[in-house]
Amino acid sequence: MPIRIVNSIASWFLKKRFHQIELFLKYPNEVQNELLFSILKLARDTEVGKKYDFASIRTYKDFSQRIPIVTYEDIQSQIERSRSGEQNIFWPRPIKWFAKSSGTTNAKSKFIPVSTDSLEDCHYAASKDLLCMYLNNNENAQLFTGKSLRLGGSKELYKENGTVFGDLSAILIDNMPFWAEFSSTPSSRVSLMSEWETKMAAIVDETTKENVTSLAGVPSWMLVLLNNILEKTGKDNIFEIWPNLEVYFHGGVSFNPYIDQYRAILSKKQFKYYEIYNASEGFFAIQDQNYSGDLLLMLDYGIFYEFIPMDTYGTSEQKVIPLSDVELNKNYALIITTNAGLWRYKIGDTIRFVSLSPHRIKVTGRTKHHINAFGEELIIENAEDALKKVCKRTASEIVDYTAAPIFMQGKGKGAHEWIIEFKTPPENMSYFEELFDNALKALNSDYEAKRYNNMTLNKPKIHSARPHLFYDWFKENDKLGGQHKVPRLSNSREYIDELLRLNKV
Known part of the structure; x- marks a missing residue:
């Protein structure tokens, strides 16, 4: 069958789903x-x-009155029992897979249950809906x-007690329908390699021979891959390698x-970028x-949403x-109930609604990824908007x-300390x-109030990182x-102190 006919049939099939999407657009509360x-x-x-x-x-x-809001730590013992092979604890159908996720604020691994329902009706459904x-x-x-x-970050999958755990992308690749292998690159064999730098070289070698029309992945690591591809091929522009590339x-x-x-x-003006919001716990937006x-x-992905306004989050006035x-332009912590057995689970992300x-929505950060050592409530959205303007x-x-914060000592004022790795540094760091x-x-x-006349906070202290610091x-x-x-942001100095130590090496 000619490839353009395949393209037309696939496009027609995917567009049929749009009529179902229109249902929850029209009746959002009823669908939920x-x-x-x-x-x-x-x-x-x-x-x-x-x-x-x-x-x-x-x-x-x-x-809402009967079932409590929970964190991972609250349900960890149930999950460990499920990982040991017990069933029917929090979901009626067998839970075979667990997505291992360490996050960035906690070195301890989390094992998020992934049911057949969530694979089919959430993760894979979302991949089709994105298209x-x-x-x-x-x-x-x-x-x-x-x-x-x-x-993906796919490492090998590990089996214990009849259950399987590993990176979510490895679980998705392992369960992917056979036809998906033919429409994507690199091969599952390369995608599931465990050693990152060896895998990167294999991906470069395999993908440069293909006709790539779209990219999918985390921006930081995709950028590393694309730069490696340019370096290996000696090209200045990705379209010299993949002329038919149209979206990321x-x-x-x-x-x-x-x-x-x-x-x-990626210098073509018509090239498009499409953003997704997903996690080990589910695919959301x-x-x-x-x-x-x-x-x-x-x-309609088997996820029921609730929200905690951040102005009451963690206080005695907290409401769900x-x-x-929900209201426009308010910051909310996200709570989910899912078809993998997470009940009123605090995922740790914050969002705000830009349309009702x-x-x-827009993702504004993490409930733990902010700096509030001095009452300044600095969130990631603030930081990235400011950095974009200044750059x-x-x-x-x-x-x-x-x-991270520089904590007050004695009569000294506090401040924020930043370490930034520049691709193109500013001519004048003080400016x-x-x-x-x-x-x-x-x-x-x-933040402005705490900075007024250096009342609580001194001006920020910024270090310029050596090349490849964050990679190292x-x-x-x-x-x-x-x-x-x-x-990005932390109330602890754990990460910045590690990076400052490495910056001297």
Whole structure:
């Protein structure tokens, strides 16, 4: 069958899903409510279902009053029992897979349950919907005339007690339908290599021979791969290698620090970027418009959403609200109930709604990834907006960064200490610091108040990192590749002190 006919058939098939998407766009609260009671009914005879008497829950109020909000630590013992082979604890169908995730704020590994339901109705459904959104917006797309270059953190899978754990991307690749292997590169054999640098060389060798039409992966590591490809081929532009490349599907970390570097090597104006919001716990939102950073919250993936307004988060006034009660431009901590048996689980991310019809969001950071040592409530969104503005003013480019407090000692004032690895450093670091400080003040009134006349905070202290510092830090901590992320902001000095030590080596 001619390849362009295959492209047309695949495009037609994916676009049919758009009619189902329109249903939750039109009836978001009804779809969420129906989903909640569907999974409550499914799980009513599980251990958790019996403990909280799921069978008698009739309203959202019943649900919210009876079942507590939990963190991973609260349910770790249940998960460990499930990993040992026990079933019907928190989900009625067998849980075979566990996505290993360490995050960035906790060195201890988490093992997130992945059910067959969540694989099929969430992760794989989202992959198809991502293509559906893109194809619906780009009638002349030719994605299926070539292959998608997928870059995951896939290490080998480990088997214990009849269950399997490993990186989520390894689980997805291991369970992928056979036809998906033919539409993507590198091969599963290369994708599942465990040693990152060996795998990188193999990916370069394998993918440069293919007709790649799309990219998919975390921005930081995809950039490493693309630069390696340019170095090996001696080309200046990725389109010299893959002339039919048309879109990059990205997620995992904010794209803001990387966008200028991507535009330098992907220089076609019509090239598109599509953002996704996913995690080991589920796939949550997809960019549904060209040239937009707003993400459509997907409401029919077997995930019921709740939200904690960040202005009351962690206080005695903390409240939890359903989708029907959210407001525009407020920062919320995300709570999920899923078709893999996570019940009112605090995922640790913060989001805000930029539209309520339909429900579109922006990811603003992590509940633990902020600096609030002095009441300044500095979040990642503030930091990245400020850095983007200052880099534009100073013609500089950033590779990676992290920040932490300088705690008060005696009568000394506090401050924020930053270590930034530049691709193109500013000519005058003092001027960069001044602009950055002013940009943060303009974006965050709490920060501005603490900086007023150096009342609580002195101006930020910025270190310029040596080349490859963050890469070396990942390597030293066995975190090269895939889903591993630089901890951007922290109330602890653990990460910045490690990086400052490495910066002297």
